[in-house]
Amino acid sequence: MIFSSDNWAGASAPVSEALTRHASGLVPAYGNDPLTDAVTRRFSQIFERDVAVFFVATGTAANALALSAYARPGGVIFSHQSAHIQVDECGAPEFFTGGGKLRGLPGANGKIDPADLIRLMGEHPDGNPMHGQVSAVSISQATECGTVYRPDEIRALAEAAHARGIPLHMDGARFANAVAFLGLSPAEVTWRAGVDVLSFGATKNGCWCAEAVIFFNPDSALQFAYLRKRAGHLFSKSRFAAAQFEGYLADGHWLANAGHANAMARRLAQGLEAAGNRLAWPVEANEVFPVLSRATIARLRAAGALFYEWPADGVDPDQSAVRLVASFATDPADVDRFVAVAAG
Amino acid sequence: MIFSSDNWAGASAPVSEALTRHASGLVPAYGNDPLTDAVTRRFSQIFERDVAVFFVATGTAANALALSAYARPGGVIFSHQSAHIQVDECGAPEFFTGGGKLRGLPGANGKIDPADLIRLMGEHPDGNPMHGQVSAVSISQATECGTVYRPDEIRALAEAAHARGIPLHMDGARFANAVAFLGLSPAEVTWRAGVDVLSFGATKNGCWCAEAVIFFNPDSALQFAYLRKRAGHLFSKSRFAAAQFEGYLADGHWLANAGHANAMARRLAQGLEAAGNRLAWPVEANEVFPVLSRATIARLRAAGALFYEWPADGVDPDQSAVRLVASFATDPADVDRFVAVAAG
Amino acid sequence: MIFSSDNWAGASAPVSEALTRHASGLVPAYGNDPLTDAVTRRFSQIFERDVAVFFVATGTAANALALSAYARPGGVIFSHQSAHIQVDECGAPEFFTGGGKLRGLPGANGKIDPADLIRLMGEHPDGNPMHGQVSAVSISQATECGTVYRPDEIRALAEAAHARGIPLHMDGARFANAVAFLGLSPAEVTWRAGVDVLSFGATKNGCWCAEAVIFFNPDSALQFAYLRKRAGHLFSKSRFAAAQFEGYLADGHWLANAGHANAMARRLAQGLEAAGNRLAWPVEANEVFPVLSRATIARLRAAGALFYEWPADGVDPDQSAVRLVASFATDPADVDRFVAVAAG
Amino acid sequence: MIFSSDNWAGASAPVSEALTRHASGLVPAYGNDPLTDAVTRRFSQIFERDVAVFFVATGTAANALALSAYARPGGVIFSHQSAHIQVDECGAPEFFTGGGKLRGLPGANGKIDPADLIRLMGEHPDGNPMHGQVSAVSISQATECGTVYRPDEIRALAEAAHARGIPLHMDGARFANAVAFLGLSPAEVTWRAGVDVLSFGATKNGCWCAEAVIFFNPDSALQFAYLRKRAGHLFSKSRFAAAQFEGYLADGHWLANAGHANAMARRLAQGLEAAGNRLAWPVEANEVFPVLSRATIARLRAAGALFYEWPADGVDPDQSAVRLVASFATDPADVDRFVAVAAG
Structure with missing residues (x-):
């Protein structure tokens, strides 16, 4: 009767088998291997759009590095006050963004409300260095309260963020659970609703160590290969992550x-x-x-x-x-x- | 005929089998599981001393985070000019040390010479903030030239570092190759020769993703759990790293x-x-x-x-x-x- | 009828005259001049204790650098939600502490309440890297609401901070106004009440550009010369700051x-x-x-x-x-x- | 017979008098005052072009912050090995650029050679995260050897930098001495020769504390107000810096x-x-x-x-x-x- 967390589980059989299947053979390191390419194409297929995909080691790294791709000096990041980035990441988002400030919003059922968001962003008007500047909005899908944002809820937050010139990040540590609940396509609940960058978590749902940062606009990802390597998150044997995703994404297993x-x-x-x-x-x-x-x-x-x-x-x-x-x-x-x- | 790099290989059979063996069952996350404990004890046994062990995702992370544990403002880190930390880590050591400066030394066969080291450290005398302050010495074992430091060579560098109050770090991305060549105990080529902290690399030598930072003086590691988590390098399913090490370290497989x-x-x-x-x-x-x-x-x-x-x-x-x-x-x-x- | 801010004023006559008086003559740079020494001794006299004194360019720098002297990875700093460090410093405290998190507390009259502080610090228990770690408490004296902490109020907060092993910082941008109001000695309202480090502001109260970080325990200041220089806050012509303080502190002018x-x-x-x-x-x-x-x-x-x-x-x-x-x-x-x- | 450094001097009479002249009266803080505006216009006049001007407290801050405006993750900055940013700034450039790497070049008379620069930049090809990425070239004018770059020498280095898509920064701690020697206009030895950003130092040459970062392309300065404030280098009483520059730049005094x-x-x-x-x-x-x-x-x-x-x-x-x-x-x-x- 263990209900402590979904990360107490190990790896599911298709994931474990994929790792074994790809364990032998010599292939290029650092993500230049055919399997990493294939998995990237698979993600583009799943999201019905060319996406830029970067494997990293943990969900914390995915969130913090994704946010760092949009960092600004004196930048302020907005999320629900219960968000993982606020409460459970030991300051990783602040560290990787060069000292970004995280402002937490209240909100029923673990969701933030567009009106609250707009009001709080208003405390950081453009052009006043004293108060810093808005730099990103982040939501968790599923939320830390076990609820799921609907596409129109996401869209309203995305519009508020975009109106201020900043991106909407989605912490998808439990993205699969949200998609399975909604019964909608991954595209509908992400970029079609205005999400700019997604932390695609697979570890909690059957992998050992498989997290990906997915940029829906590849232009925003131009510096990400450097951000990731500088953080020590570029795997040399990238296919170990790719293999897990291969098993995870095949045949609707995820x-x-x-x-x-x-x-x-x-x-x-x-x-x-x-x-x-x-x-x-x-x-x-x-x-x-x-x-x-x-x-x-x-x-x-x-x-x-x-x-x-x-x-x-x-x-x-x-x-x-x-x-x-x-x-x-x-x-x-x-x-x-x-x-x-x-x-x- | 692939001789590009040792990280083009996958996982060796005992490592792969260990992962499969531990794939099922629910155990605590974040390193609080019995297998992580067992592997830590195994490391203490191998090094004949109580050591503090921290798994991280890559060798770059191991090096950069190990050095960050000794970071000082305006700190200067000394290594061979061909060292991985100098050439191949995209500024990760500089980043994680809050802007440390890496100074490269020449030296035959990829090794640094104590006299050169002492002279260069002398350009950063204690108490003069202009020139920064010495903060660590780092050597690669085996070196980037495929050579191996002998214990007395290590000891001479450790003494030079310790005389300035700073630690000796060993980048052991190919530590197993060095130990196998020397035919000496792991203790003899590390802490008995003055090494304070070791990046113990296993990925290149048969694992998928298994790197550990090993502190020989646990007092120096008191902040490391925070440094690692802040960097996004605390695995939630820590046993996936532990399992690899279990297979790797069993029966002299490494x-x-x-x-x-x-x-x-x-x-x-x-x-x-x-x-x-x-x-x-x-x-x-x-x-x-x-x-x-x-x-x-x-x-x-x-x-x-x-x-x-x-x-x-x-x-x-x-x-x-x-x-x-x-x-x-x-x-x-x-x-x-x-x-x-x-x-x- | 200008009541916008006290920093709309220029320099008072004794300060301005001191600058003129010391404008000629060649003396050592970087704070190694007799006038800087004399001012440091004057501060020790004023505070009835040997203090370590560091001039910096702005109050924001004083606060952020003072807090950085106690930074910890994943560190959390507690202050009133209206504090200057929270609202008006463009993330400088977060930046200089390597990504510290600032948590704001409510509290009547711009003051924080010890019980609230203890409760909020409790969300960051020692030894759990997920939630970061407490690293400092900061109060403003006078507060942003124009009120003044009494010594016993300060002491209660200092005890709460010290019980968790962290320092109490005082943002004294308007320290002179607070001391003048209380009619107590500078010592009574700082270290005798438990303050560990003070941002001693003089700019708002008659100087051009004169801020000092004052450590009551010089051991905590051992790295500060490096922190300051690395931040570009070591004046070459240090006597320009010293001269202002000479005029400011003479004959009770401040x-x-x-x-x-x-x-x-x-x-x-x-x-x-x-x-x-x-x-x-x-x-x-x-x-x-x-x-x-x-x-x-x-x-x-x-x-x-x-x-x-x-x-x-x-x-x-x-x-x-x-x-x-x-x-x-x-x-x-x-x-x-x-x-x-x-x-x- | 004091020849230790030019920063052992105090303030020259026109500078000192300007400070006294502007000491009284209430004007807006944080650079929104008429005198700061007038000095900015004066700089545009001197450089024969609309420039963006930012006062900071020290030459180290000017250099480090100027370089931070062009920072990239894993960025590498190239300068002469004797440059102030390399030797005398306690890691400030590394710190403010988020861990940039400074590579020093040899070169006769304190100057770097375009061929050497191009070769060294070649070790950091675009698109390979392992080796980081080029981010800026910095030269000192006058150099640390007391020599002065000619416009064609500057242009050759600017072209090499621009060919790699990075800016040329000039550390002008002794800019006035260089201009006086060359007998050329400030424009000819800066932006007309390809300089993108200048640390305009006035402290060593007659001011107390007057340094300005000057962007010749204001688009590059869009984030600089935030970078400066986050560093604690936005003076509240900005006119104290402006007054010095007023005296310094009037009637060819500089x-x-x-x-x-x-x-x-x-x-x-x-x-x-x-x-x-x-x-x-x-x-x-x-x-x-x-x-x-x-x-x-x-x-x-x-x-x-x-x-x-x-x-x-x-x-x-x-x-x-x-x-x-x-x-x-x-x-x-x-x-x-x-x-x-x-x-x-």
Whole structure:
């Protein structure tokens, strides 16, 4: 009954097999190999557009380097206050952007509101060096609250960003879960809705170590090969990342993995709600945030369940919200047992 | 006949198998898993001392982050002028050290001389902010010329560095090749000779992506977890790196791989010398730098051989030095064919 | 009727005369001159303790460099949300600290509350790289709201900072105004109350360009000469700064200037309050923040008064808070005329 | 007999008087005052072109910030190996460019040779992230050897830089001395010869603290207001810098000061050469580098002369080169006495 995080899982079989399949043979290093090329073409196909693709080692690197491609001196980056870039990256975005400032916005269900964004950006008018300058807007898809932006919500934020001359970045650590939930094409939820650059995460959803920064406008990526190498994120054996993506993207495996994780989350949510527990936020991707009594939490822990307590609003003193994360590797039997133990 | 670089190879069987073996199961992320612990203990055993071990994604990251742990404002880092940190890392050491200056030293066979080092460090006396301050000395083991520092050579450089209050860093991208050549214990060629921090490279010698920064004095590593995370180099699924090291370090596999690569390099060297070709530098590890006539080079390329030309001193206009790199995956038949084609 | 800012004034007579007095003669550059030494001794006398003194060009540089002396990777700096370092320095603190994160706290009258501080620091527990690490607490004295911290308020914040192993920095852009208001010794309101490092501002209060970073524990300043030079803030003709401080600190001139500015602010406040206007915050230093009707504001502007509108809570739509800043050069006649025009 | 450096002098009378003249009155801060505007127009007049002018606190800041305006990730900056940015700025250029690498070139008389420059830039071909990318060429005018680039020499270097798509920066810490020597217009020795950005130094030649970064193509300066503010180099009382420049640039005072310093240097050189001493480099600006016997050096020091020994080639063991710097404040009697003592 491990629901601590989706990154507690290992690698799914097609990913693991692809690594084994490509382990032998001598090919060019540093991304000049045919497999890296093939994967890049595959991404262009998936996104229905020529994209520039750069593998990096972690989601934190993907986010921080993507934002650094648009860095400005005194630059300010806007995101939800619960965003991974704000809370969980040890200042990597600030570091790679040469000291950018991250401003967090409140917002229901982990989403930022265009009106709030426009107002906060207004505190940094163009041409006044004292207050710095706007440099990027970043959203998480799926959000840190397990919800999913709809295309029109994304478009409204993109328009607000573009009106100020800055890009919209999407932290897609759980991009597959969002796409699987929406049932829309990857293009519709990214560049067609105004996203300029995407951190395409695959690690949480079945890979060992496979993250890609995807630029929808290759002109914005002209310096990225240098930014990545300077950060120590250019793999010498690039095909090790490429092989994982090959396995991940083949035959819809990535969406199948995400679909399973999402289904497990819904199953958790339904079971917990049926037993009378409230959810802090709607369950749309692979995360569930029930508000449980402390007695229930203790009983679950005693039964061996692993999960984290999580901050949420409107929680009574004898309760706590908790975060339950399902992954491609989640066993339905574990879900059912968790629900049963929680029901008491 | 691919001798372009040892990072053109993939993963050796024990490494690949270890990855597959650990692909399933749910374990803590971010290095808090039992396998990462076990590998850390294994490193302490190999180095006969409690060491602090940090996995990172690339050799460039290992070097740059290791040096950043000792960074000082206006800091100056000393290395051979051909060092990887000087020539091949796109300014990563400068970037991660907050603008450190890298000063390159000449020196026979890719090694720096203590007298030269002391003299150059003397241009940065303590207490004069104009000229910055010494902050680290870095050596490559094996060197970029395919040679190997002896323990007493290392000790002399360590003493010069320590006399100025700064550490000795070792770039061990080809550490296994050096150890295999010397036939000494890892401890003897590192901390017992005065090395403070080691970039332990395993990628070139049989792994997909396995580099570790090893601090011999854990006190120097107190901030390193933050430096690494801030750089986006903390793997969420840390066991993917740990598994590679498990396979790599088990049963002497790492030294067996290196021994094979070194033997292939010697075989190449002997064959080429027997045919009358001069070597730019002695062959001690897995790299060979013969000086070949342009006609020979053309013949080799026509036969499909892959390798790079390389700068070297004292080469006639109708000749060029070339670099030939052997790896764990080098086939002796390819070596013999190369020698035969070179012989004309 | 210029109340835009105290930095609209020029240099006071004793400061200007000191510059003229020292303009000729050849003396060592880069701070190795007798006058710089004398001024440093004067600071030690004023603070009743051996202090390390470093001149820099601006208050922004003083703050950002002072904080950089305590920087940590992934470091987080805490201050009031209205602090100059948060709002008006174009990311300089973030830049010089290598990407530090600034977290702003709310708090009445421009002051931060120890309980709030402790709670927010608690989001960055030691040893968890994800969330970064606490690195400094910074307060403004006088605050951005024109109020002044009392020694016990400072001590409580210092204790909270020190309990987490981090320093308390004081942005003293208006330090003289605070000292003049409190009527206490400079020592009592700084190191005796737990302040570790002070940005001692003199520019706003009668100098042209005279800011000093003052370390109360010289051990913390060991790297500062390098930090300053690397930032381009080591004056070659250091005596130009020293001369200003000589004039500024002689015969209590600095406190006389501040006393005048504070008195002008009180005179403004009393006149405006007598006419029935509310003040957003108590007037303790040289700034007054009355809440005026839009009609009054328009009438003042029409009469030639210069000042800025300012954000404040609880202001009706037909009103606005405004900021009025008095300086050493403020003419009482201007104050009285402003009050008269405001009265209608 | 003080010939240590031109920055041992104070402020010349017209500069000092201008400061006093503008000390009173309330004007806008941060460069929005009429005097700053007037000085900017004066610079455009002097350079016969609309220029963008930014005051900063030091020559180191001017150089480092000017170069940062053209920074690229993994960027490499080329200059003479004796350049101030290489030797005397504590890593400021590296710091402000986000970790740029400075490569020093040899070259007779402190000047770099276009052929050498082109060859060294060739080690950083476009499109190969490993080796970083060229980002700027910087020359000192006058050079660190007291020589002066001719316009055609500058043009050749500018063409080499522009052919690689990078700018030519001129460190004009002693720009006035160079212009006075050449007898050409400021335009002829800067933008008409291909210079893109100039560090216009006035501190050494009669000001207290007056340095300006001058962009000949204002489009390159669009981010500079942010770069400067982020570095803490935006003066609040900007008119203190403007006033100095007003005095400095009026009535040819700046060239008169430089002409005096140059004349004093020539007088020194002639006297020393007449006594049989060799000069390490030609005397063209305000610096003289005679090669003196150690006995002569001892005799001069005993007589109270102050100067530094200096590295130079081809100097016998019983000799040393020394650097003698004349300034606007150098007294001819001191020159004559120095020559007399040196003659023995």
